[in-house]
Amino acid sequence: MFTDATHTPAGTDDDEAISTEIALAMYRTMSTARKFEKRAYDLFLQNLVKGTTHLGIGQEAVAAGVAAAMRKDDYSFITYRGHNHLIARGTPLPPLMAELLGRDNGLMHGKGGSMHLIDVERGILGSYAIIGAQLVIANGAAWSAQYRGSGQVTVCFFGDGATNIGAFHEALNFAVIWKLPVVFVCENNLYMEYTRIDGVTAVAHPAADRASAYNLPSILIDGNDPDEVYLTAKRAVDQARAGGGPSLIEAVTYRHGGHSRADPAKYRDPEEVRDWLTRDPLPAYRSRLVASGVREAVLDAIDAEIITQVDEATEQAKAGAWPRPERLHTNVWSDGGATWRN
């Protein structure tokens, strides 16, 4: 349990037990995300994934825990570090991998790439590559759900760096005054790109410490503990669905690698890295599951299945054709084309 005297520790007074089914689903999400992203990194080093990728290795518990608390038709807004969030909501791996490789069988036929993933069918309403934009946009989806009375909840993920941009503050104030069914989740991995967040922020906990400015409770949790993430998210999601308005959650976690591409992350203290690696959420959760009675063989079988899926996704992606040249001019407009004159 991650505690701090000034913040509400989440999940402590919760008598709700986490079912084995949910626990295993979260394990599967984390393990899939880990294996998928490790493969994406290999493919990047082979120059098959171009441009840039931002991996969430080490941060999987946030995506897994929150997604487990969401309804199928709820909306997620995510960032360029979003592979694990798509995986958590069920995006199939082959089109995801193919999109990273810029192939025609990719999720967006090669038009988006790693930073701009979107899967409307599974409620992923976009990965946003301009810091903080998704917070204000998530409000719109939440408002629309409220207006339509659909009962859908919007969850919006963002990094610690986003808390110092204007949109963060505009979004929170707006969500509170309109009592929107939205849950804001700050994934605090301690770093922006190459700079520690605490060196450039007026408060120690960049989201939780500012919650009171928007009349919200301060919620600070261990983002490496999927159970704690799940229980906290469930409360926030249930509250939003019941008409109780928005929440702001700060989940503290750590990215194992660099910010993007081949960033070796030399700017970090080796001791800090060692310490956080001992808190790797995946082995920790595996041990917890085993201690609670889940057989190792069950987890091994899940892992083996995932490896096969990642292998298959890789093969399908590599075998994918390059996007057809016509795609260059499609889907600028709703008529499918790009014509700007008659």
Added chain:
Amino acid sequence: MTLLTYRSAVARGIAQEMRRDPNVVFFGEDVAAAGGVFKTTVGLLEEFGPDRVRDTPISEQAILGAAMGAAMTGLRPIAEIMYSDFFAVCWDLVANEIAKSRYMSDGQVSFPLVIQCGNGAGLRFGAQHSQSIENWAMAIPGLKVVAPATAADVVGLMAAAVRDDDPVIFFNHKALYASKEEVPDGEIVDRLGRAVVRREGGDATVVALAAMVPRALAAAERLSSEQGIECAVVDVRSLVPLDTTTILAEVAKTGRLFTVEENPRLCGWGAEIVSIATEECWASLTGAPVRITTPHIPLPSADSLEDLAIPSVDRIVDTVSTALSR
């Protein structure tokens, strides 16, 4: 027919669409209870209630974010940015998010939204409340750009914009709010991408937008009565999509092209129209196309200076007659 101000046409256009479609919602700063800082949205709150007509905080990013998120999940929002100059504080939403997300997602999502604003000079507000920024919007793939010159067009083009499945930036012109005309009663629905020939004439084609349309028409009347020069005046109305068919047909008839725009000299929409005309109807041109613009300066506030900056009827008359006499 009813005598309608351009100002009241704004509310009438929005109300017409809100009556028709319950998914149309409208919001912005001071638009609900106060009826708009220019009294352009009076009565909307009373008719449609606070669920559909809402005041927002001064949070331009939050306003456009809400419009985008609502549009991608089933609503057809109309958001107001009070002065077009303020787009500068929420340009990420316009340029990076709303304009590009359909393409980046390869069509998974659409953005049926309208952002309306007060655009243009003439009210002595100075450099930060008087700009014409249609050219900013026009330069970004994925945005439709509309700028009506008459009350009837405000209603009809708003209807077309709201019914369009793409994002439309709707530039109401501040200097036209008090102008009046007879407008047909009942529902008016226009179409984007259609320029209108407001005046026929065989000697020159003057292409204008928004507040420059009445000035171009006044200049054409004077050129006709004082010098016997007959100008066709084309009201562009919609920059994206652009009705090059109508514009080029008029240019082909007269052989002479003049554009009148409030944009500062560099990179205004007139340059685009001149470029299209020179590339595509070079053979019909009998003289060089001429752009009549604001100088490349921030706008001054004083009456005399602002009047000097913005193309005036006198300047249009002089420019056209000088060019034709060469």
